[in-house]
Amino acid sequence: MIARFLLLMLPGALLLTAQVPFDRILQADREPQNWLTYSGNVNGERYSQLTQITPANAKNLELKWVLQSRAPAESGSKYEATSLVVDGVLYTVQPPNVVVAVDAVSGRIFWTHPYSPVAAARACCGRVNRGLAILGNTLFMGTIDGNLVALDARDGHQIWIVPVGRPEAGYSVTVAPLIVKDKVIAGPAGGEYGISGFLAAYDPATGKELWRFNTIPRPGEPGNDTWAGQSWVHGGGSIWTTGSFDPALNTLYWGVGNASPDWNGTVREGDNLYTSSVIALDPDTGKLKWHFQFTPHDEFDFDSTQVPVLADANWQGRPRKLLMLANRNGYFYVLDRMTGEFLLGKPFVKVTWAAGLDAKGRPIRVGHSTPDGMVIYPENQGGTNWYNPAYSPRTGLFYIPSWMDTHSINTSRNDEYREGNMYGGGTATHEMPGIRAGPINRRLTDSGFGAIQAVDPNTGDVRWQFKMVDVTDSGVLATASDLVFAGSREGYFYALDARTGAMLWKAMTGGQISAGPVTYSVDGKQYVSVPAGNDLFTFGLRE
Amino acid sequence: MNRPACLILVFAAFGAQAQEGHGVTTADIQRGAQIFFTSCASCHGPNGDLIPGVNIASNRFRRAQTDSELTDLVRKGIPGTPMPPGNFTDDQAFALVAYVRSLTNAPRSASGGSLPGDSARGKAIVEGKGQCGACHRFGGKGSFSGPDLTSIGASRRPAELEAKLLDPSASIRENNRPVRAVAKDGTVITGTLLNYDNYSIQMVDSTGKLRGLQIDKLKEYELLKTSPMPSYKDKLSAQEIADVVGYLGTLRDQPR
Numbered sequence: 041m042i043a044r045f046l047l048l049m050l051p052g053a054l055l056l057t058a059q060v061p062f063d064r065i066l067q068a069d070r071e072p073q074n075w076l077t078y079s080g081n082v083n084g085e086r087y088s089q090l091t092q093i094t095p096a097n098a099k100n101l102e103l104k105w106v107l108q109s110r111a112p113a114e115s116g117s118k119y120e121a122t123s124l125v126v127d128g129v130l131y132t133v134q135p136p137n138v139v140v141a142v143d144a145v146s147g148r149i150f151w152t153h154p155y156s157p158v159a160a161a162r163a164c165c166g167r168v169n170r171g172l173a174i175l176g177n178t179l180f181m182g183t184i185d186g187n188l189v190a191l192d193a194r195d196g197h198q199i200w201i202v203p204v205g206r207p208e209a210g211y212s213v214t215v216a217p218l219i220v221k222d223k224v225i226a227g228p229a230g231g232e233y234g235i236s237g238f239l240a241a242y243d244p245a246t247g248k249e250l251w252r253f254n255t256i257p258r259p260g261e262p263g264n265d266t267w268a269g270q271s272w273v274h275g276g277g278s279i280w281t282t283g284s285f286d287p288a289l290n291t292l293y294w295g296v297g298n299a300s301p302d303w304n305g306t307v308r309e310g311d312n313l314y315t316s317s318v319i320a321l322d323p324d325t326g327k328l329k330w331h332f333q334f335t336p337h338d339e340f341d342f343d344s345t346q347v348p349v350l351a352d353a354n355w356q357g358r359p360r361k362l363l364m365l366a367n368r369n370g371y372f373y374v375l376d377r378m379t380g381e382f383l384l385g386k387p388f389v390k391v392t393w394a395a396g397l398d399a400k401g402r403p404i405r406v407g408h409s410t411p412d413g414m415v416i417y418p419e420n421q422g423g424t425n426w427y428n429p430a431y432s433p434r435t436g437l438f439y440i441p442s443w444m445d446t447h448s449i450n451t452s453r454n455d456e457y458r459e460g461n462m463y464g465g466g467t468a469t470h471e472m473p474g475i476r477a478g479p480i481n482r483r484l485t486d487s488g489f490g491a492i493q494a495v496d497p498n499t500g501d502v503r504w505q506f507k508m509v510d511v512t513d514s515g516v517l518a519t520a521s522d523l524v525f526a527g528s529r530e531g532y533f534y535a536l537d538a539r540t541g542a543m544l545w546k547a548m549t550g551g552q553i554s555a556g557p558v559t560y561s562v563d564g565k566q567y568v569s570v571p572a573g574n575d576l577f578t579f580g581l582r583e
Numbered sequence: 584m585n586r587p588a589c590l591i592l593v594f595a596a597f598g599a600q601a602q603e604g605h606g607v608t609t610a611d612i613q614r615g616a617q618i619f620f621t622s623c624a625s626c627h628g629p630n631g632d633l634i635p636g637v638n639i640a641s642n643r644f645r646r647a648q649t650d651s652e653l654t655d656l657v658r659k660g661i662p663g664t665p666m667p668p669g670n671f672t673d674d675q676a677f678a679l680v681a682y683v684r685s686l687t688n689a690p691r692s693a694s695g696g697s698l699p700g701d702s703a704r705g706k707a708i709v710e711g712k713g714q715c716g717a718c719h720r721f722g723g724k725g726s727f728s729g730p731d732l733t734s735i736g737a738s739r740r741p742a743e744l745e746a747k748l749l750d751p752s753a754s755i756r757e758n759n760r761p762v763r764a765v766a767k768d769g770t771v772i773t774g775t776l777l778n779y780d781n782y783s784i785q786m787v788d789s790t791g792k793l794r795g796l797q798i799d800k801l802k803e804y805e806l807l808k809t810s811p812m813p814s815y816k817d818k819l820s821a822q823e824i825a826d827v828v829g830y831l832g833t834l835r836d837q838p839r
Binding site for chain 2: 059127128129141143144145146148149150151177192193194195197199562563
């Protein structure tokens with residue numbers, strides 16, 4: 041009997057192969073039923089080839105299931121994770137760091153992995169997590185107390201945990217890691233605590249750091265001379281959101297956060313590289329290929345935390361390898377991603393801190409943070425922020441979750457650095473709630489409003505705008521059936537016509553939408569899933 | 584938990600046994616076992632009888648009768664004795680007491696402990712003629728057909744391990760429940776149950792693949808009450824069983 045039993049079981053044992061090798065992530069467009077990496081593919085488009093849900097039938101979308109958080113929401117926590125979907129299994133992170141594997145059809149749970157951050161964890165901007173990465177059979181998650189964790193995707197047990205940065209000094213990891221070949225790429229947030237930022241590559245098998253690029257260059261490294269004196273030591277340069285990868289150019293692109301202290305630029309004269317920049321790195325070595333700084337010497341908290349979107353497109357009549365980025369500073373940028381050459385920059389919201397951009401894309405600066413305070417458009421949360429944009433190669437439009445016509449009074453002051461304390465160097469006074477909105481809104485739209493905007497990358501012109509009374513922290517998803525999905529602070533989840541912005545369908549989730557939607561299919565049925573409030577909502581077509 | 588307390592429970596031959604009537608689930612007892620093996624077994628031994636004159640499994644305690652008193656004891660320790668206070672949450676203390684209470688009904692060693700196991704010989708059997716890795720995982724290697732045994736010694740008493748080897752189907756823990764489903768096209772799907780309801784089943788198959796099954800797409804399914812594991816009663820000698828138990832008891836690493 042034992043021989044027969046073993047015979048039955050051995051084939052199973054031999055099939056213990058890695059379920060998501062990097063080739064699958066690289067060619068994610070070939071399996072649109074899955075969502076294998078933060079942006080759906082490595083180029084950052086957040087564009088799905090699935091077409092079962094169309095502008096014609098979107099009105100038939102209905103709720104299929106809800107995954108409720110198992111614990112009461114913590115103060116300051118917010119559900120910002122983009123889910124991954126692998127062959128019918130959905131993986132998500134409930135705030136702050138609870139990983140859940142869910143049956144993508146029913147919403148029933150396979151396993152959960154609890155994680156309790158240490159009390160020393162500091163998070164300026166919410167106890168949040170933006171999602172997981174997967175490689176082989178391993179999930180990777182950053183934690184709010186500064187660690188990188190590897191879990192077995194099959195049963196959720198922890199394989200390793202390594203420190204990325206000290207939580208006592210304000211280091212936290214909120215970014216969804218990006219897998220590039222045989223490396224896990226991630227870095228710490230914490231600019232508001234005066235960290236010294238970096239992006240690093242980790243060994244998926246052990247967590248060992250393989251290379252590190254200092255987003256705040258050390259003495260002897262190029263760019264250190266853009267910091268006066270010792271101001272680089274607590275210069276910020278956080279990593280908040282996930283980057284992109286071009287396999288043909290073998291280049292990794294990543295947005296870098298603001299300089300510290302946020303509002304007081306007088307203590308850090310200079311351009312303060314590589315803050316508020318996009319950096320292009322060799323993913324094998326971490327060496328810098330080029331950089332482009334959107335906001336030199338930032339004094340407004342204008343992190344470049346946005347996802348760099350890579351597309352090969354006919355730009356102004358010529359095939360180009362583009363990098364598009366809608367920046368927190370209110371400008372939409374198009375760069376040549378081979379060289380970093382500035383091609384186009386145009387405001388997509390009201391901007392007063394700069395009078396425009398020069399021929400090389402450097403802002404013509406007219407606004408500052410001052411001891412008496414100066415009114416600056418957009419407000420310090422920016423024209424957009426970490427919530428992801430989307431790009432449709434079919435429509436050729438770039439979709440931006442936008443905070444329209446907001447302003448703040450930016451006031452600088454001298455703050456002394458003390459480890460673990462906020463190191464803002466001032467403050468921004470604004471009318472919009474910054475992190476977590478309450479359920480009641482009585483603000484007039486004169487002080488700002490939300491919109492999903494479709495921008496033509498050839499001109500920077502806004503083709504259409506879908507307005508919301510309140511601002512939005514929702515990411516955007518585009519599909520090959522010319523749909524755009526996005527949400528609102530009010531709790532609405534929308535399907536829009538990607539070509540016109542017309543609203544085709546909406547559902548009230550009852551909670552603030554602060555994450556990027558994903559779409560996937562199982563057994564030939566397409567679903568759209570988005571976190572709202574503390575829970576995950578998944579929709580599909582009525583049968 | 585880094586062995587915060589070595590819980591030397593002091594027992595006596597007198598004192599009424601007091602089982603309070605609140606609900607305890609098998610899951611509570613299993614959680615309590617893990618706490619016991621992490622925090623208590625280093626002093627009390629895996630069977631709870633390592634300290635002369637102190638047998639936890641007897642469920643008779645000199646200084647505690649009710650569950651509340653026992654909970655108090657494991658939290659505060661016993662001043663003047665080697666029994667230190669334990670830093671347990673309410674839930675942990677509850678689970679630990681539930682486990683300790685359960686020991687009176689726990690399986691006893693068939694050999695009565697008369698055959699000390701040799702863990703080196705046991706390791707050779709596990710990796711050799713026992714072919715345990717064909718179904719189980721050790722340190723990240725092996726199959727998902729059966730439970731991960733990487734840290735089995737940190738949650739099972741030797742008597743339980745022995746009982747499992749001799750009669751695997753006598754008791755199947757709920758997190759090791761085998762499931763067998765047949766799709767409408769006749770495809771047979773087997774694995775371990777992770778979750779289920781009236782409409783769907785969540786399971787992990789022998790390759791470690793998580794699978795969600797919609798019941799209306801199945802011809803039939805069954806949650807098995809017998810283990811696919813063969814009995815080793817006639818496959819291994821009593822000494823070899825003791826050796827395997829001895830080896831499994833040493834496995835206390837965290838799963839990798």
